[in-house]
Amino acid sequence: MAINKVVRAALKAISYREFDIKKNYLQYRNLVNLANKSLKPLYNTWDCAVDSGRHAIPVRIFSPEGEGDFPVLLFFHGGGWVAGNIDSYSKVCANMAKMTNHKVVSVDYRLAPENPFPAGLEDCYQVAKLFITNKEINNGKVTLIGDSAGGNLAACLSLLAKERNEFKIDSQILIYPATCNDHSETSTFQSVHDYGTDYLLTSKRINDYMDLYISKKEDLESPYFAPLLAKDLSEQPDTLIITAEYCPLRDEGEEYGKMLREAGNYVSIYRVKDALHGYFALPLRFPQVRLSYEIINSFLSRQRGETIEK
Template sequence: MQALVDKTLAFACPAGTSLAEQRAAYARMAAAFTPPPPAGLEQRSVRLASGLALRCYRPLAAEPAAGWPGLLYLHGGGWMVGGLDSHDFICRPLALALQAQVVAVDYRLAPEAPYPAALEDTLEAWHWLTQAQGFDPSRLAVGGDSAGGNLAAALCLALRGRPGPQPRSQALIYPLLGPGGDGSWLSHAHAPLLSADDVLQCLAAYLPTQAHRTSPLALPLLAPSLEGLPPAWVAVAEHDPLHDDGVRYTQRTGGILVEGPGMLHGALRALDDPCIKRWREAMVKHVLTHWA
């Protein structure tokens, strides 16, 4: 993990750096961790009528008779940074391993577009996915990391009880799901790469009002009930203020919890780490199991 920390911090911005410069630095960091594209995939760009941009990764294989299964993937970045390029490194291998289309969402970022903008974009992308030609609406799933894990869980909560196709499963990687203030927020408040103060800054940007901070669709752990949601698979990092968010969500949904001993928030970029390889394999198995 130290190599991951050192490489990531090489792109860190000093205090007082503008948000535009922080986003540019994050993009450079993400590019430094992104390997060359693997063979066997094609990608296409989609722009919805609202202007929302999507990127679809599809295996170079014959389309299944019923259409492709699909995974909607929401990128991390504290709702403030990131985009289609920043998480190319995870979307491509997932599309190959799942032999499915992975759809990445370039949702609007805070603070310019606070809650519920990113969730609205997520819902719009989901509805497009359920109706788009070439997809099997009976075999769809949702996943995401960090703030993207928040949006994936919020999508499942927003869709619960509604008519129309539902995600067959949800896969969340070190998600931000609650208001914090106890447990791992305290014991790992100064963790490398993501501190409790960092999380609070992201929450302030995404949820600028008290009304926002009490909405279960903003922080799913605030929901009175998490029953009736798609089967959840949740990976948590040991040294992460958000560790307990994932644990609590798994307990309340009856999902599968995968611990990451020694892992940090952001460890997903350590592509060759044995634990991260196990995470990817377990995530793929979970999604495929619920498509069967």
């Protein structure tokens, strides 16, 4: 069912009153954490930290029910590189472990502006390196997964891993990822113009996030900030990209998938109808969330070599 007039009017009103992130990012961060606060599960969950050599990177591990060596989903949360943490995404990750029968490793990477680009990316890289290369820690398959800014981090990590050649990433799942560096009126993507004002996540909010994330203007031209700028997209992981119909990031995420495919990679691209940016964090009763897990599980089955219907 498409968004009706009443809901559209409500979305417009909420978007119009958006919080000034650049001036009040600490307050916004606290609001996000408070709104998504949940009690840590008492079972199948444990906290640990990865030593980067300079600081500890907190991670929270969510294990599905039952016994066995489960494959790993290495998860990077959204929040514009500025907000969110492993606490605010605990419900999402617990659901993810349950719905996919995978062990979910949620990374509490450093946030901007206190730790600007590429600090968060480097944290994600170090955790990926540990879980992929240290067989005593994990001897199973690892798939990167992230939503929004976390999808950006997953895509950029895959590019960085190819360049550094320290480990190989086999698969990645990018949920409405940020892949471009321009969300202004000059954007070439129609979804920025169609859905960049009245659909919760606005173009102004995205630009504010980017301004807080970068340390200098030159960062905007880095493919590790905006993966659409990468000159060579060959030898990238098998990729699943899920976008939302009413999301300003929709077209750039889908374009990144098309470019990966043109470079010779396996790519599946799905657009979830009647969905807004951020829908993946909603409870499992929402049909868009249930559909997304069907899509994700189909992709993961393919990665395990199981026969799936195309």
